[in-house]
Amino acid sequence: MAEPKRSRRSFLNYVLGGGLLGWIGSVIYPVASYLRPPAEAGGDVASVKWGPEGDFRPGTSAIVKFGRKPVLLVRLEDGEFRALSATCTHLDCTVQFRSDQRDIWCACHNGVYDLRGQNVSGPPPRPLGPYAVNIVDGDVVIARLEA
Amino acid sequence: MSETSKRGVFGWLDDRFHLAPLVDYMRHKEVPVHRHSIWYYMGGVTLFLFIVQLFTGILLLMYYRPGAESAYESVRFLMNKVPFGWLFRAVHSWGANIFILFAFVHMFSTFFTRAYGRPRELTWVTGFVLLALGMGFGFSGYLLPWNELAFFATKVGTDIAGVLPVVGDAIKVFLRGGEDVTGATLIRFYAFHIALIPAIFTGILGVHLLFVQRQGMHEPEFVSRQPEGEKRTMAFFPNFLLRDLFVWLIVLNVLLFLAVFYPWELGLEADPFASAPQGIKPEWYFMFMFQTLKLIPAHVLGLEGEMLGVLVFMLAGLAWMLVPFWEIRTRATGRLKPMAVIGFLALGFIVIMTIVGYLV
Known part of the structure; x- marks a missing residue:
């Protein structure tokens, strides 16, 4: 007598409990999906034109907007261009070129890279990613390196 | 209750809501008086500062325009053109810092007087959650003027959340509203700061x-x-309430003094495509954690140093929140009590790391 009653009760508990779990899931799933931002257009850039080569003085640098990421474009004293990711590999700050020290420096936590982007001292764990620099019709053009 | 209580507005309400026992309860409430009674005021001061934040925050909302293009300009307008705008912003910024300071004082005084023990375990736990939410208030509010320092501090802070194993990246994207700190992050922080955190905070408070x-x-x-x-x-x-109010008045005066004579700088507008300036520092109450992370080597026992540091801080925070449940009890004879030692170590660590962070 007691057995069928108990199993009916546990059956109902499973149905109600399962229903409740399903309901919670049906609330959480859309909320969690809503909070995950969709991928934006404009992040996938292949190359960016800086401007005429002659306007870029040797021994200076510029931060170039490459899609949504900053790229550090440096012109060495001998006229050679170097382009590196400007995002510090430590904690996401934006690095800068120091012409007096001839290095690349992150002011946030004193991370130092050499002019090839190798992490030299301080907390950065990895080198800065390189980009290609080409001169196209007299303009400086930064491009993703072909992997 | 007595005949007189049935008359007037109170009588009308008492008839319906049966308030007399509550009033009676309040009337008989006593506060112990002893040489450490001063610590009883710290929670009240924290509460008062929260009310000040609520009030000035609502005032700031009247002019603030969230968004990467408008936020900085609207705060500048508020500070330069709106009558007393500079004052309310300065009070809000100073108030936030003093609020956290008093929350810490309140917490440590509760710890050292061992007020967290039975039956007040849950008062301690809710208090800890309030402090964590208060720091969330600070972190989210810091970005809202969209200035350079806050921009990079937010990049660093959210990137630290990203080092957590498994869930780190999802948390980072959730906080930032994308892969990077952008206008989307600003809007999210705005939502956290003025709606989400206040709602949760008020309930737990x-x-x-x-x-x-x-x-x-x-x-x-x-x-x-x-x-x-x-x-x-x-x-x-x-008696006690009047003393409370008197202390609040002093705190309000100190706050106004700071706001008037040391107004809060706005700084330069954030530029996501500029190099980070020197002197990027988190707000002082994050400094001890930040400084510790800086001192941990990049790799420890094959693990990333930052991740290890964040995990250790999370575990320490959890242990601190659950202090009433693992408290080490001793007979009161010894001079050195283990919980006092733990408290002084924690406090000393926080103070020393904060000072080191500002000196280095």
């Missing part, structure tokens, strides 16, 4: 205060050992 009112003030050990005849107390209403 209500519970925290209810617990305090229901259980009354904690009597430190040296007072409870005294014979009943020697114990001194003070009526909560009106």
Whole structure:
């Protein structure tokens, strides 16, 4: 007598409990999906034109907007261009070129890279990613390196 | 109740809501008086500063325009053109810092007087959650003026969340509203700062205060050992409450003094495509964690140093929140009490790391 009653009760508990779990899931799933931002257009850039080569003085640098990421474009004293990711590999700050020290420096936590982007001292764990620099019709053009 | 209480507005309400027992309860509430009574005011001051934040925050909302293009300009307008705008912003910024300061003082005074023990375990736990939410208030509010320092501090802060194993990246994207700190992050932080955190905070604060009112003030050990005849107390209403209000008035004056003579700088507008300036620092109450992370080597035992540091801080925070449940009890004979040692170590660590962070 007691057995069928108990199993009916546990059956109902499973149905109600399962229903409740399903309901919670049906609330959480859309909320969690809503909070995950969709991928934006404009992040996938292949190359960016800086401007005429002659306007870029040797021994200076510029931060170039490459899609949504900053790229550090440096012109060495001998006229050679170097382009590196400007995002510090430590904690996401934006690095800068120091012409007096001839290095690349992150002011946030004193991370130092050499002019090839190798992490030299301080907390950065990895080198800065390189980009290609080409001169196209007299303009400086930064491009993703072909992997 | 008596005949008189049925008359007037109170009588009308009492008829319907049966308020007399509550008033009676408040009337009989006593606050212990002893040489450490001053710590009883710290929670009240924190509460008062929260009210100041609520009030000035609502005022700032009248002019603030969230968004990467408008936020900085609207704060500048508020500070330069709106009558007393500079004052309310300065009070809000200073108030936030002093609020956190008093929350810490309140917490450590509760810890050292061991007020967290039975039956006040949940008062301690809710208080810890309120402090964590208060720091969330600070972190989210810091970005809202969209200036350079806050921009990079937010990049660093959210990137640190990203080092957590498994969930780190999802948390980072959730906080930032994308892969990078952008206008989307600003809008999210705005939502956290003015809606999400206040709603949760207010609810938990209500519970925290209810617990305090229901259980009354904690009597430190040296007072409870005294014979009943020697114990001194003070009526909560009106004696203690009036003292509370007096302390609040002093705090308000200090706050106004700071706001008027040391107004809060706005700094330069954030530029996501500029190099980070020198002197990127988190707000002082994050400094001890930040400084510790800086001192941990990049790799420890094959693990990323930052991840290890963040995990250790999370575990330490959890242990601190659960102190009432693992408290080490000893006979009161020894001079050196283990919980006091733990408390002084924690406090010393926080103070030293904060100072080192500002010196280096």
